[in-house]
Amino acid sequence: MNRTITKNAGAVSSPVVLHVPHASRAITAAARSRILLDDVALGAELDHMTDAHTGLIAARAAAGAAVAPWLFTNALSRLVVDPERFPDEREEMRAVGMGAVYTRTSHGKRLREDDPAHEKALLDAYFTPYAAAMAGCVRDRLAGAGRAVVIDVHSYPSVPLPYELHGDRPRPAVCLGTDAPSTPRAGCSKQPGRRSRPSAPSASTHRFPAHMCRSSTTEKRPKWPPSWSRSVATPI
Secondary structure (H helix, E strand, O other): OOOOEEEEOOOOOOOEEEEEOOOOOEEOHHHHOOOOOOHHHHHHHHHHHOOOOHHHHHHHHHHOOOOOOEEEEEOOOOOOOOOOOOOOOOOHHHHHOEOOOEOEOOOOOEOOOOOHHHHHHHHHHHHHHHHHHHHHHHHHHHHHHOOOEEEEEEEEEOOOOOOOOOOOOOOOOEEEEEOOOOOOHHHHHOOOOOEOOOOOOEOEEEEOOOOOOOEEEEEEEOOOOOHHHOOOOEEO
16 A cells, blocks of 8 residues: 555445545655744644544544444644545636646645646655555445445634635534535435534534545544644655
8 A cells, every 4th residue: 555545444245435635744855845834834834724533533433333334544734735626627726726636725825835746746756656556445435335425524714714615604513515526416315404512513414525436424523633633844
């Protein structure tokens, strides 16, 4: 397995893959050398863009499941490459400098220079192997369980960040998101809005980009992570 990916086996009979793409703060030395931010600014950007503790959420969900799901985790920060973005002009987030290889920060500042050769090198080194590994994981679930259900585990801030193209959408405490190309209509109809607990805001079902999966779960996080969780990029 590629060292930039962590795969934890579940039950052979389980079709479920919990996918954690944005929990890591690790940035390779080669990628860091082309990022224009100093260490303080990079740490702040990682605070904004990392889905902190979603790996823990996925692990606890897996541990509590009657039939253990499979876990597929990105060991690198999305600031290296974002494996959930289209690597070409299909990706709407390219409009704000956040395609598969980000050139802008969450607040629109320059993250990298526009360099097609460097972008291709990052895609070749990280994006393509990641996509191949995920495709292999799905094929394994199809072979072992007869179907595959990929659930992305994400978080988002309580207040929209400037880069968001759809920041006016609801931001419930818990959201089961869907994406038309990826989520079967039958799957959407089986997930009505409901309260996650008596005192919580209602969960909702609405579109949330999930290009690689059938559905996406989203857990809201505070706008700022706890101070003890902040650090500069983890080098590897």
